[in-house]
Amino acid sequence: MPIDKHVSNAAEALADVADGATVFISGFGGAGFPNFLIRALRDRGPKDLTLVVNSATHRYSYTHELIEAGLVRKVVCTAARGHSKEPSAFERLWMDGKIALECVPQGTFTERIRAGGAGIPAFYTPVGFGTELAAGKEVRRFQDRDYVLEHAMRGDLALVRADTADRYGNLSFRYAQMNFGPVMAAAASLTVAEVRAVLDEPMPHERVQLPGVYVDRVVTVTQ
């Protein structure tokens, strides 16, 4: 059967997401937030989610809607600080002990996901050595430097935003949209991409930034 990963809408793309899922959400600083998919996930309403997302509180991301809806058990992120003086939705739940937090240096965050999709169970990094974020972790010295053992992460679902796709799931990104998309797509059992447009023809190979082998479903969104 000819491959065609284009599905008609976000709800259909997320119809089989289960309670307790670990969900990767791409995006950084306004670029590449899969906000249509995030909202569709909220509407579907699976419970006890673990979100793996760079920021728990970014003002341009709809991640907070999942948190406010009470769907999230734990957040693994690099930034959990709200922008205003008043605590964000995440900060309130975290301070009340209703949501767990794992704060990770961003390069370690990214590499743990990369490792998860690349068949590497754990790795040593110099980042974090001697800090609170490495407390209790195994340390090993190579040559004259100390390194911290960090473990790979895998997810049940990755939500990614790209600019264009084709029916094979090949993705092309605009500017800084790519960020966590490629590693998250590779480390999740199910990857759903929202895109501005799905091309009628196969994407020219030199424009493919993430091969469709990592992408399971593609949804066109209206902006």
Add this chain to the structure above:
Amino acid sequence: MSTQPLNRLQIAWRAAQDITDGMLVNLGLGMPLFVADYLRPEVDVFVQSENGVIGVGALAPPDRADTDLVDAGSRRITIRPGAAFVDSAWSFAMIRGGHIDVAILGAFEVAANGDLANWDMRLPNKGPLVGGGMDLAACARSVWIVMEHVTRQGAPRLLDACTLPLTAVRCVKRVYTDLAVIDIAPTGMVVREMLGDLSEADLRARTGAPLTFAPDCRPLKAPAIALPD
């Protein structure tokens, strides 16, 4: 040339004078971002941003602002000729791999052995934010700090040992403050430049770690730069 303490923009100007041709530079949020405004005109450098931008340009004018083209501070930017984009894994491999010549970062505290505290002030009611700061501090080939020499209350921020949570150990090479330029050497803090009106005793009184003065210690100077209102 005034002998007043430097303002934040003048500190950034002073650090920018030490950026040399061909460097790959990463600028932290806050005061470090202003370094890009004061690079010497003959210097051709690439600024890397942790979200995968290599070749950050000026801020975008409002009519060209694009939410897909942002830097590590979510600012809408332009890119310079020769710019490229990579994904986050590649960006941080670049950082950890020692390909960033200089990271210019802010700091709450710096210790005499080069330990840096710049990520967690232990604010009540606020969640933590580490971002890429630990990666840059631990792995850039040189870490330069731009900071005020003392706190608003007048307490030293250059210390024997940091009191706030560490970002990375033994990583700082040089500190630019409103009062001095100080190298972190194996022997501790070495003053390279100091405001002309200040005595060695004055600077020691504002510093929480022993200071050595370089034999060729020079006056710290910067052109007048007005702070925006």
